[in-house]
Amino acid sequence: MKRYRNGEIWDFEHEMPVVAVGSRDVILGLDGGTTSTVCICMPMIPFSDPLPEPPPVLARAVAGCSNHNSVGEAAARETLELVMADALSKSGSNRYAVRAVCLAVSGVNHPTDQQRILNWLRDIFPSHVGLYVQNDAVAALASGTLGKLHGCVLIAGTGTIAYGFTEDGREARAAGAGPVLGDWGSGYGIAAQALTAVIKAYDGRGPLTLLTSSILKRLGLSSPDELIGWTYADPSWARIAALVPVVISCAEAGDEVANRILYDSVLELASSVKAVVQRLGLCGEDGNGKFPLVMVGGVLEANRRWDIGKEVIKCISKDYPGALAIRPKVEPAVGAALLAWNFFMKESLKKALKS
Amino acid sequence: MKRYRNGEIWDFEHEMPVVAVGSRDVILGLDGGTTSTVCICMPMIPFSDPLPEPPPVLARAVAGCSNHNSVGEAAARETLELVMADALSKSGSNRYAVRAVCLAVSGVNHPTDQQRILNWLRDIFPSHVGLYVQNDAVAALASGTLGKLHGCVLIAGTGTIAYGFTEDGREARAAGAGPVLGDWGSGYGIAAQALTAVIKAYDGRGPLTLLTSSILKRLGLSSPDELIGWTYADPSWARIAALVPVVISCAEAGDEVANRILYDSVLELASSVKAVVQRLGLCGEDGNGKFPLVMVGGVLEANRRWDIGKEVIKCISKDYPGALAIRPKVEPAVGAALLAWNFFMKESLKKALKS
Structure with a gap:
């Protein structure tokens, strides 16, 4: 650099024409x-x-x-x-x-x-x-x-965080503490669970799953054994999170293990938002108050049949019907x-x- | 070095007296x-x-x-x-x-x-x-x-692995793929779950737990916020696993969250052993065959009231009553x-x- x-x-700046203040x-x-x-x-x-x-x-x-x-x-x-x-x-x-x-x-x-x-x-x-x-x-x-x-934002890309503000300036956050500290709904979390499922299927601890052939194919590996070397060769969280589309494809193809992983991530992500909404009282006293819920990040993008963002909104709306989901245009x-x-x-x- | x-x-070697072969x-x-x-x-x-x-x-x-x-x-x-x-x-x-x-x-x-x-x-x-x-x-x-x-060894220290051999030389292993790939029963796994529980209690996603004050005290920190910096300052798995005794103390003091984490780790560790025993048929055709089950590593040491190793053996013995638990003397x-x-x-x- x-x-x-x-x-x-x-x-x-020295080479610019002078303009009136x-x-x-x-x-x-x-x-x-x-x-x-x-x-x-x-x-x-x-x-x-x-x-x-x-x-x-x-x-x-x-x-x-x-x-x-x-x-x-x-x-x-x-x-x-x-x-x-x-x-x-x-x-x-x-x-x-x-x-x-x-x-x-x-x-x-x-x-x-x-x-x-x-x-x-x-x-x-x-x-x-x-x-x-x-x-x-x-x-x-x-x-x-x-x-x-005002409202709550849920970000879910490689990592995840929920952040909220009230109109009178109070704020609260949930998650956003990285993969070691429980960001299981993140792209990294989803992909790490999928890799774990492949290892567990291979050594007999878990059920067989379509994730095995799909992930090995994507990474150009021939055996789940080789996943260990692949995983620890590079500590970048984004590299692991890049496997999320494979997990979604497997879930769309009906794989139960992949579906379970995605539903778990939906619950984790919704739980972050609910914690923020609860602490800030964004939903008003009767629990039905309206508030913006901004959804950002690759994991929440609405471009798949298995739409994680949509499921998260559904899950939050059960408790907080006033949540107004927004996918930003800018x-x-x-x-x-x-x-x-x-x-x-x-x-x-x-x-x-x-x- | x-x-x-x-x-x-x-x-x-040049300075040694010559001895007869x-x-x-x-x-x-x-x-x-x-x-x-x-x-x-x-x-x-x-x-x-x-x-x-x-x-x-x-x-x-x-x-x-x-x-x-x-x-x-x-x-x-x-x-x-x-x-x-x-x-x-x-x-x-x-x-x-x-x-x-x-x-x-x-x-x-x-x-x-x-x-x-x-x-x-x-x-x-x-x-x-x-x-x-x-x-x-x-x-x-x-x-x-x-x-x-012959038999199966379960190691649970910072990491964990189960490894088994039959008398005719076949072998199988389960877990041992590190923290990213699902070694949740390990010392690192237990401690990472405990840290996660502290973060979740703090941001409202989880119940209050004695782990919060106990872990902060052990690490000399004043707020769960500071756990993020502490966790990612040093990628050593052993440093995180060193918190296991704190988790055990909290469980012994009756903390429900700590107890849940330890019981989950017992299930994970037992599942590794069961996978190996099953694949190798160490338990014989009727499932009651005797085989040595060697227990090694700090997590399995029998020096606490909350004895993780004992619980693991109990859990394995339900399915495989022929498991002969051994804590090595050498x-x-x-x-x-x-x-x-x-x-x-x-x-x-x-x-x-x-x-």
């Missing part, structure tokens, strides 16, 4: 995950205007992993700075046009994580810029609610930009009321 | 695990004599990990060579006194692994020495049966030495019959 000298990332204000939304980081540059929408649908996007930039737990603080910071510079440069803008930034990155779990990132964001942007740091799940929620922090980085806009608008209105 | 030049490990023959037994490697040097017992109990030991040497999957081929080989040299040197012996070697190492799963290790053992020892390479589970079985390969390396003696005796008798 190229290392940048202090400030070098922003050299492009306020003439073309922008906001930045970042979605930083373990596989990639996306930055969206959006024009500043006047507070008086309704939010256009779909939200306008000036530029989109993509970079690698920005989870500080995975790549370390320095590399995460550089990736985030680079992707913001790239998005601004692509939209013909610069830091002086930025009004607000919302950085939604995975691995931000504590106020201390948040403060550390805020501190170095402060070094990059002028002091009047609104800066907001959130967990990436928050951007996913906002991508379904168009920037409003990506989480747009959600982050809308969040930045919302936060900044609220702060500006507060200041205006005070003065 | 110090690197040795070719042959340097064996320099001690056959005057003090020895056998070597090695038990190579993921945490340590033990080598036992035993005097050669005449084939006509009964095996003394306990078996005589001339010297014992200990070294680090010799699992080639963990440390690589070269380091594993050097560790094994060093520990053999150490045991021989300690017993005032040398390679020319060795009649047979049994190397029982974890990670040996395929005939190709076996052949590779045999090839370099051939470079070390004179051609008349009997060389045998086995999975470490085999040495654990032999430590309970005093060198006889360590697996002694089992490996007895195996070497047994293998070598059989080969020698075969040769004698032919000539």
Whole structure:
């Protein structure tokens, strides 16, 4: 990876035409995950205007992993700075046009994580810029609610987490603690259970299953014995989670073991959402109150006959009939930009009321 | 780690008094695990004599990990060579006194692994020495049966495996595929379930449990949130498995969640043994046949009120009343030495019959 000298990332700004302050204000939304980081540059929408649908996007930039737990603080910071510079440069803008930034990155779990990132964001942007740091799940929620922090989001890709907000600002989460700590509804969880079922069928602990031939074929292996070497050769969770489509195919073909694994994952995922809804009282006092339930991630995509997301919604609706399922039409980085806009608008209105 | 030049490990042999060939023959037994490697040097017992109990030991040497999957081929080989040299040197012996070697190492799963290790053992020892390479589970079985390969061994420490042999030389194994592939009865499995229960109690997915305060206290953490950082800071399975005594204490104190986890592990461990017994027909045609069931490893140790090993035996005996539970009095390396003696005796008798 190229290392940048202090400030070098922003050299492009010297080559830009000078524009009048306020003439073309922008906001930045970042979605930083373990596989990639996306930055969206959006024009500043006047507070008086309704939010256009779909939200306008000036530029989109993509970079690698920005989870500080995975790549370390320095590399995460550089990736985030680079992707913001790239998005601004692509939209013909610069830091002086930025009004607000919302950085939604995975691995931000504590106020201390948040403060550390805020501190170095402060070094990059002028002091009047609104800066907001959130967990990436928050951007996913906002991508379904168009920037409003209310309701619950369920993310299920390689990992899984449920995250909820009340209108008065309380929040709660469930799962999201990784595969060792019980994220069994995730893509990794589903695939690991399927691999386990193959091993158990092979050594006599479990019933025979179509998963054996299907998974071995997909991986180009000739015996379940070889799964051990394959599994531990590379600790990447995403590599294991990539087997989810094989499990779904087997379930669709009627394999009982694969069906059991998928139903278990539905129960696990629904249980995460229910825990959040319960703790926040999102369903109101009578349990029938309406709330948005945003569904995000590869495991929940509605492109298969065996539709995990649909089953999860069915399971949640039994207890909470007011759950309004939303599959977002925009990506989480747009959600982050809308969040930045919302936060900044609220702060500006507060200041205006005070003065 | 110090690197040795070719042959340097064996320099001690030049400084030894010359002894007559056959005057003090020895056998070597090695038990190579993921945490340590033990080598036992035993005097050669005449084939006509009964095996003394306990078996005589001339010297014992200990070294680090010799699992080639963990440390690589070269380091594993050097560790094994060093520990053999150490045991021989300690017993005032040398390679020319060795009649047979049994190397029982974890990670040996395929005939190709076996052949590779045999090839370099051939470079070390004179051609008349009997060389045998086995999975470490085999040495654990032999430590309970005093060198006889018959019955089933259940190992449950950080990991778990069940391994069985029939008297006519057929073998079968179950589990032993590591935590991702369903070794839920292992120490790692028990501890990971306990950590998961703490997370689930914290985020509202599961019932409150005594495990929360007990595990946090043991780890010096103040909130379940911090378990995430603790868990992924170090990928060592043994570090997580070290929490098993906390789970047992909580179960003994009446905690339902901890009890459920231990009972689940009992079922998993029993299921491994049952699969092996079933496949090999160790229980005879009527299902009541007697067979040795050797129980090895920290999880099965009978030093607690909540005795996991006892529960496993109870569970197996329901289906297979002929299971004769054995908790070995000698360590697996002694089992490996007895195996070497047994293998070598059989080969020698075969040769004698032919000539």
